[in-house]
Amino acid sequence: MRAKSSSGELTVTEQARRAQIVGAAIRTVAELDYASTSFKRIAERAGLSSTGLISYHFAGKQELVDEVFREVLAVFGRFVLERMNLGGSAAGELRAFLLANVEFMRLHPDHLPALVRLREHVTVGDGADSDHVALAALLREGQRLGEFREFDVDVMALFIMALRNGIVVRAAVVDLEVCGAELVEVVERATKEG
Amino acid sequence: MRAKSSSGELTVTEQARRAQIVGAAIRTVAELDYASTSFKRIAERAGLSSTGLISYHFAGKQELVDEVFREVLAVFGRFVLERMNLGGSAAGELRAFLLANVEFMRLHPDHLPALVRLREHVTVGDGADSDHVALAALLREGQRLGEFREFDVDVMALFIMALRNGIVVRAAVVDLEVCGAELVEVVERATKEG
Amino acid sequence: MRAKSSSGELTVTEQARRAQIVGAAIRTVAELDYASTSFKRIAERAGLSSTGLISYHFAGKQELVDEVFREVLAVFGRFVLERMNLGGSAAGELRAFLLANVEFMRLHPDHLPALVRLREHVTVGDGADSDHVALAALLREGQRLGEFREFDVDVMALFIMALRNGIVVRAAVVDLEVCGAELVEVVERATKEG
Amino acid sequence: MRAKSSSGELTVTEQARRAQIVGAAIRTVAELDYASTSFKRIAERAGLSSTGLISYHFAGKQELVDEVFREVLAVFGRFVLERMNLGGSAAGELRAFLLANVEFMRLHPDHLPALVRLREHVTVGDGADSDHVALAALLREGQRLGEFREFDVDVMALFIMALRNGIVVRAAVVDLEVCGAELVEVVERATKEG
DNA sequence: CATGAATGAGGATTCATTCAT
DNA sequence: TATGAATGAATCCTCATTCAT
Secondary structure (H helix, E strand, C coil), X not given: CCCCCCCCCCCHHHHHHHHHHHHXXXXXXXXXXXXXXXXXXXXXXXXXXXXXXHHHHCCXXXXXHXXXXXXXXXXXXXXXXXXXXXXXXXXXXXXXXXXXXXXXXXXXXXXXXXXXXXXXXXXCCCHHHHHHHHXXXXXXXXXXXXXXXXXXXXXXXXXXXXXXXXXXHCHHHCCHHHHHHHHHHHHHHHHECC | CCCCCCCCCCCHHHHHHHHHHHHHHXXXXXXXXXXXXXXXXXXXXXXXXXXXXXXXXXCCHHHHHHHHHHHHHHHHHHHXXXXXXXXXXXXXXXHHHHHHHHHHHHHCCCHHHHHHHHHHHCCCCCHHHHHHHHHHHHHHHHHHCCCECCCCHHXXXXXXXXXXXXXXHCHHHCCHHHHHHHHHHHHHHHHECC | CCCCCCCCCXXXXXXXXXXXXXXXXXXXHHHHCHHHCCHHHHHHHHCCCCCHHHHHXXXXXXXXXXXXXXXXXXXXXXXXXXXXXXXXXXHHHHHHHHHHHHHHHHHCCCHHHHHHHHHHHCCCCCHHHHHXXXXXXXXXXXXXCCCECCCCHHHHHHHHHHHHHHHHHCHHHCCHHHHHHHHHHHHHHHHECC | CXXXXXXXXXXXXXXXXXXXXXXXXXXXXHHHCHHHCCHHHXXXXXXXXXXXXXXXXXXXXXHHHHHHHHHHHHHHHHHHHHCCCCCCCHHHHHHHHHHHHHHHHHHCCCHHHHHHHHHHHCCCCCHHHHHHHHHHHHHHHHHHCCCECCCCXXXXXXXXXXXXXXXXXCHHHCCHHHHHHHHHHHHHHHHXXX
16 A cells, blocks of 8 residues: 555565566566556566556656666666775776676666666666766776876766666677677776876 | 658658758757657647647658658768768778767757667667768778777777767766867777777 | 647637536536546536547646636626626625525526535635625625624625525525525525614 | 444444544545545544555445444534533524534534535435434424524525534634624524514 | 455546548 | 647556455
8 A cells, every 4th residue: 555664664575566566667668668668568577467556566657767776776786896896906996897787787688778768767866876976986096096097087987887888778789798898998998097 | 641742752841841840859859858759749849739730741750750860860970971071091080070979969969869869769770870880881991091909890889979979968967078078089099009 | 739829819619619528517516526527427428539638628627627617606707797786785785696696596507516516626716705705895885884784794704605505505405496585584684784 | 344243233343443444534534525535545544554444344435434424423413412402492402503513613623524525425315414304393393482483494404504514614714703603693583583 | 353465447647640621 | 731629549646445364
């Protein structure tokens, strides 16, 4: 009856259903794009008998979209973090970040497409740019350490995310292996001193 | 329903109306994103008194979308071509291409956003990748001339377009001047020998 | 396509359709009460093939409800005014007002029930209390002329409208003739000096 | 679905739950009007965690509505009766009835609004008019005793209840003290001989 | 008894499209 | 050609009700 109980806790069943719906929504958005993503389509993919069930578990389409976005971002964030926290050089971290991205595309082919397609329709505010901010910080650190040349870190972060997104959008028709290797090379050339 | 006369030709009036509608559609998509672009919204921006007129001039929403895409691509293509055909080196051509893109964003702030947003909803199949193909050819030529290092030209073309699109999507909140300069720098570093 | 053209004018056809829908809405509300009044029910009574047509002519349910209320109030206001402007005494005006109300119920059996049932759901703000205000003014004038005894004019106006509404709600099961005569008698006793 | 046990009796727990739900329903209807009164809203006000519980204790929305109506009527009836059975004159009884109504509004501000709003949606048939019948009987008795003038007792009863309901509907924005005094005065003038 | 998850009908509204004028 | 009225499918959402636990 409620999207969230008054205490903010969710029952196990509810968590499971929400996860099921979110998963179906991710697949739907990845396959059909936001414009064609309706509750009906999501319900079909989730095997639900009624779109009413989605409304039962989520306060509205916007909450679902935000939740999907948050979930994808969380999964992605954990995945990347596991592959980065080696300490070491900024350049190494950046390289790890890029390779993690490519690996993530392989393992979760629907997540990043959903992320990219939902970005404009999300009301989260914060998480949307968290990637960008963290990346810019890393770049700035690299500059401080003398590993990276001078450049506008925000612009460079934008570029790196743009390259990543470019691969995401074309992931279906592209050789991820080749793309990944070239991505690392290009970003290294773009950032390194000299 | 009309779309084209039985002989396949369009009258001057028809062409004018179609152009008016296409122009309004470009503005609408750029401002509202594809998901919120309806005939009603387009008609408002075009100063049309009926959405029926759009259906009259275009066989359907898909034809309109395709036409918009084709038109933007054509305008963009002419613009870029004028700034590139100086002959000269591949690197020079590539640089001219990039600068033309940035200049185009400044002069036609709605066109590339519309292009990017419509790409996934277009059924042209052909023109969608014409940019990519031409760019890949230029890169291959540069490799043949020894100006560019060895890389997968398709991947690199994808990257360059991704960088361009990254700027397009954030054009509203970004300093085009800075972005343009950095774009040239990054692409040069990404492609040049050594 | 629009509820109102940009110049605020309505075409003849549109006026006719709106009137048809408003009429059907009046009948529906009078018969079914607001809670059961849906676009579907209104469309049935209006002989429309689609509820979409109602949305086409009215910006929303609220606009329709407001328009219905305004229309009933206007018809009622004209009707009453025609029977009151004889000049003369305040008591005479009051009596004419009451008789006009009863006569109106006979001629327009759906209008006042709709008015009463819609009052709480209307966002008009002004017209809702115009009856009350005019009546209170008349009562005050009667007091000034010494025709009426001293009483709180707002409370008395409330009472008179309450008596009227009481008849309206039971109009179907009550003898209007008897009610009307008794209404005049009761109000006269309630207001007159002594 | 439960509604009543097979033997027709209700357990203490059942009675308590039903009373809790009925109380919340009264508040909900008084605050939100019938059209906006849903099981969800009632459950919120009752502190229930599920609308299912309402369906469990009442055979359907109609039974709940009828029960609410019956309950309000019973409470009101007892309250009024306590203040009337002094024997004495019909005029005195009538006056006591009116004052009891006003006092009831003060002590139970939600009950009469709920009663008025639910009247049209109730299927009891019986109790709905019990007020009216009793009041008409009192009026007839007063006529027999020569205390009241000649009038149609049903119409007069309708009028008196209409005045009462008029106050109820505006109770929030009106001075109950003033209204009460004027109500007694007006009804006395309306009914007394001469 | 109580819970909360689930259901499917029905709500208003928007949409692309059709058609008479 | 152009208009605007009309259509019906599809949208998200709310509702009372059912049911397994």
